[in-house]
Amino acid sequence: MKFDTLIIGGGLAGLVCGIALAKKGQRCVIVSSGQSALHFSSGSFDLLNTLPDGSQVSCPDRAWSALAAQAPTHPYVKLGKETFVRLASQVQPFLQKSGVLVQGSGLCNQYRITPMGTLKSTWLTLDDFPVCRMPDRLPWKKVAIFNMAGFLDFYTQFIVDEFRKIGTESSVHLFHFAGLECLRKNPSEMRSTNIARMFEKKENLEKLVLTIRQESGDAEVVLLPAIVGLVAKDGLEMLRCQVEKPLYLLPTLPPSVPGIRTQQILRKCFQDAGGVYMLGDTVKGVEKEGNRIARVYSCNHGDIPFVASNVVLATGSYFSQGLIATPDRVYEPVADLDVVYETGRDCWYDLNLFARQHYQDFGVKTDAGFRGIYQGNVLENLYVAGALLEGFNPIREGSGAGVSILSALYVAEQILSEKL
Amino acid sequence: MNLQQHNVSENNFEQCIKCTVCTVYCPVAAVNPAYPGPKQAGPDEERLRLKKPYFYDEALKYCINCKRCEVACPSNVKIGDIIQLARIKYSKKKPTLRDFMLANTDLMGSLSTPLAPLVNATLGLKPVKAVLDGVLKIDHRRSFPKYAFGTFESWYKKQAEKQLAFSQQVSYFHGCYVNYNYPQLGKDLVRVMNALGIGVQLLRKEKCCGVALISNGFIDQARKQAELNVDSIREAVVEKNRPVIATSSTCTFTIRDEYPHLLGIANADVRDRVELATRYIYRLLSQGGGKLTFRKDKKIRVAYHTPCHMEKLGWSYYSIELLKRIPNVEVVVLDSQCCGIAGTYGFKKENYATSQGIGQNLFQQIEAAGVDCVVTDCETCKWQIEMSTSKHCEHPISIFAQMLLCE
Numbered sequence: 172m173k174f175d176t177l178i179i180g181g182g183l184a185g186l187v188c189g190i191a192l193a194k195k196g197q198r199c200v201i202v203s204s205g206q207s208a209l210h211f212s213s214g215s216f217d218l219l220n221t222l223p224d225g226s227q228v229s230c231p232d233r234a235w236s237a238l239a240a241q242a243p244t245h246p247y248v249k250l251g252k253e254t255f256v257r258l259a260s261q262v263q264p265f266l267q268k269s270g271v272l273v274q275g276s277g278l279c280n281q282y283r284i285t286p287m288g289t290l291k292s293t294w295l296t297l298d299d300f301p302v303c304r305m306p307d308r309l310p311w312k313k314v315a316i317f318n319m320a321g322f323l324d325f326y327t328q329f330i331v332d333e334f335r336k337i338g339t340e341s342s343v344h345l346f347h348f349a350g351l352e353c354l355r356k357n358p359s360e361m362r363s364t365n366i367a368r369m370f371e372k373k374e375n376l377e378k379l380v381l382t383i384r385q386e387s388g389d390a391e392v393v394l395l396p397a398i399v400g401l402v403a404k405d406g407l408e409m410l411r412c413q414v415e416k417p418l419y420l421l422p423t424l425p426p427s428v429p430g431i432r433t434q435q436i437l438r439k440c441f442q443d444a445g446g447v448y449m450l451g452d453t454v455k456g457v458e459k460e461g462n463r464i465a466r467v468y469s470c471n472h473g474d475i476p477f478v479a480s481n482v483v484l485a486t487g488s489y490f491s492q493g494l495i496a497t498p499d500r501v502y503e504p505v506a507d508l509d510v511v512y513e514t515g516r517d518c519w520y521d522l523n524l525f526a527r528q529h530y531q532d533f534g535v536k537t538d539a540g541f542r543g544i545y546q547g548n549v550l551e552n553l554y555v556a557g558a559l560l561e562g563f564n565p566i567r568e569g570s571g572a573g574v575s576i577l578s579a580l581y582v583a584e585q586i587l588s589e590k591l
Numbered sequence: 592m593n594l595q596q597h598n599v600s601e602n603n604f605e606q607c608i609k610c611t612v613c614t615v616y617c618p619v620a621a622v623n624p625a626y627p628g629p630k631q632a633g634p635d636e637e638r639l640r641l642k643k644p645y646f647y648d649e650a651l652k653y654c655i656n657c658k659r660c661e662v663a664c665p666s667n668v669k670i671g672d673i674i675q676l677a678r679i680k681y682s683k684k685k686p687t688l689r690d691f692m693l694a695n696t697d698l699m700g701s702l703s704t705p706l707a708p709l710v711n712a713t714l715g716l717k718p719v720k721a722v723l724d725g726v727l728k729i730d731h732r733r734s735f736p737k738y739a740f741g742t743f744e745s746w747y748k749k750q751a752e753k754q755l756a757f758s759q760q761v762s763y764f765h766g767c768y769v770n771y772n773y774p775q776l777g778k779d780l781v782r783v784m785n786a787l788g789i790g791v792q793l794l795r796k797e798k799c800c801g802v803a804l805i806s807n808g809f810i811d812q813a814r815k816q817a818e819l820n821v822d823s824i825r826e827a828v829v830e831k832n833r834p835v836i837a838t839s840s841t842c843t844f845t846i847r848d849e850y851p852h853l854l855g856i857a858n859a860d861v862r863d864r865v866e867l868a869t870r871y872i873y874r875l876l877s878q879g880g881g882k883l884t885f886r887k888d889k890k891i892r893v894a895y896h897t898p899c900h901m902e903k904l905g906w907s908y909y910s911i912e913l914l915k916r917i918p919n920v921e922v923v924v925l926d927s928q929c930c931g932i933a934g935t936y937g938f939k940k941e942n943y944a945t946s947q948g949i950g951q952n953l954f955q956q957i958e959a960a961g962v963d964c965v966v967t968d969c970e971t972c973k974w975q976i977e978m979s980t981s982k983h984c985e986h987p988i989s990i991f992a993q994m995l996l997c998e
């Protein structure tokens with residue numbers, strides 16, 4: 172199977188890279204071993220919220236020099252300030268053109284509402300979610316929160332308490348749907364996606380509109396957990412039109428309905444641009460010729476290899492098995508690339524769950540052009556993008572989505588410039 | 592001591608991190624709330640079942656074994672296999688006469704083909720459908736696949752000698768559908784392979800792959816048939832060094848993966864030599880071994896539908912690429928989603944609504960695609976699509992045969 176570029180990993184990084192390449196006429200294939208971490212998305216994309224030393228970042232471009240001093244192998248530092256700023260400025264229009272509508276404030280951070288009702292710094296946020304400029308104030312005095320009775324992954328009382336602390340009063344309204352009562356037979360299945368499926372039906376949305384109109388009283392806005400708009404976005408639009416008040420979604424615990432829709436939109440955009448997306452296949456190994464990847468073999472395709480001018484590794488981190496940790500080492504399973512990690516297991520983690528966890532900093536070593544390294548030698552046609560990169564701590568820094576998108580865009584640029 | 596090493600199950604179920612992604616993509620859970628979804632039916636309840644079989648939930652019968660949960664799983668858990676094995680091991684429900692009739696495709700086919708015109712006409716009659724519905728619980732709205740008047744095997748006997756003339760040979764696992772319902776597909780395959788300079792042989796003995804027996808609970812019979820098939824395949828592959836090709840994605844998937852995973856039949860020595868015809872031809876053409884000449888007077892636009900077991904095999908790429916290689920064939924690729932029939936599942940009265948509910952999105956997409964016909968590698972998808980849309984449905988090999996330039 173011959174392609175210009177083979178991308179291993181079909182999550183945010185793989186898809187962004189694939190879209191950027193396919194839109195420029197490259198013949199691309201994405202091989203993805205199962206669905207991606209976008210299924211747990213908060214609905215926001217972080218760029219950089221906190222520096223490694225713990226200081227808060229309000230505008231990531233202005234924090235670049237400090238980051239360079241504290242984390243010299245950070246993907247953003249490898250990009251260089253100019254490229255970092257240039258690529259970051261492209262992200263919002265890029266997502267927009269791909270069909271994912273996000274709001275943001277240039278290169279500065281805003282605040283999003285977490286599923287627990289607290290405010291947290293972020294960069295870009297899906298259009299359906301509320302954002303605010305201040306860390307300690309919401310733009311409303313009174314809100315009405317609607318929730319599905321029995322829904323397991325949305326805790327209204329936490330939200331009410333947190334909102335009260337910053338001066339916003341909330342009323343909570345539970346609604347019932349006969350059609351969903353049967354879901355409760357299964358103790359674990361009253362999940363966002365099951366509920367969202369029911370709201371794909373117009374008649375159910377109409378009932379919801381009626382309930383919201385009757386009960387929202389004098390609240391300024393209506394807040395609803397993200398349980399609408401799994402497949403078709405027009406459901407949410409209809410809700411917004413008919414409720415007669417501003418309506419926003421709040422993130423739920425996973426699975427994330429807006430995250431799943433984002434995944435599907437990006438995948439479709441990639442396929443519409445001519446890309447081939449192979450789901451549920453695992454790369455078994457690569458065959459090298461000198462410092463190049465010549466052939467890539469997968470479980471499903473057996474003796475028929477992928478042959479591509481360039482290979483992009485966007486396999487994610489531990490969750491997606493892009494990195495694998497054994498009791499004594501951390502390795503990269505596809506090409507056995509050189510991985511940076513500390514040798515003593517004791518320094519991998521901190522017993523305080525909320526402290527900085529060092530294993531999160533581990534990752535695949537690359538050269539300045541994001542090319543992977545095998546036993547000290549740079550592989551000329553293997554690029555690395557996204558969560559498996561070395562030198563950053565996505566949880567601590569709030570930089571996961573930014574690193575995925577920016578490294579993917581950069582790798583795509585590298586590959587395209589090579590062609591000329 | 593590393594305890595982790597001693598604590599690995601065969602279906603990877605301890606790797607489940609409860610992320611629920613499988614349930615998000617389960618076609619049954621999307622339309623039938625009585626089904627608890629693959630996460631609960633699979634790894635969650637497996638923990639309980641390992642403790643006490645008492646915890647087995649008969650709602651697992653709603654699983655259609657499409658394996659889309661496994662395709663979606665980020666942790667490589669064999670969720671579909673866990674569910675099917677639990678059904679095999681713990682289900683107390685005895686198969687009914689209807690299940691026996693639906694599952695025994697060989698028997699029903701052998702009885703019906705000699706009287707095909709009569710059987711087809713009878714099965715199409717309203718009163719007959721009403722009786723089947725009332726007595727056997729086979730839904731009256733379901734149309735039956737037509738039986739052929741004479742089997743593929745009997746047609747082949749007349750070709751056998753001609754096939755021997757080719758220096759290169761493959762074995763063909765035709766399956767029940769080609770044999771009893773639609774010999775034309777087998778004939779098309781022979782024509783295409785011959786055009787590539789390859790002769791087609793049948794296996795020494797071939798029985799139904801057993802997929803319907805497994806899903807209807809006739810495990811011992813499925814195992815017997817599987818053993819017979821694997822013996823025949825082994826003879827072709829090992830003794831005669833002849834690869835085995837098939838035209839049904841489900842037969843292929845069953846022989847390669849369900850035999851070892853669900854029936855415990857070792858096939859590792861032959862598994863990689865059993866594949867779909869489209870994959871075989873793709874490889875051949877990619878390696879420059881063979882050339883086909885196509886007619887230029889006919890233009891068609893087709894939509895390719897990816898059957899569930901094709902999605903699991905990951906091989907729709909080959910069928911789609913081959914179709915794209917035919918000049919004057921324009922290919923639209925439909926979203927990969929279940930059509931809802933799931934073999935014998937959709938024939939059962941209690942599943943009819945679920946079956947049609949699952950397929951609804953696909954049917955709409957097909958109608959909106961503006962194509963001459965739908966192309967797919969699965970015979971039961973074909974029945975479902977032809978019954979539920981206005982479009983005719985063909986196998987990629989048949990499209991190939993139709994577009995070949997007649998010598």
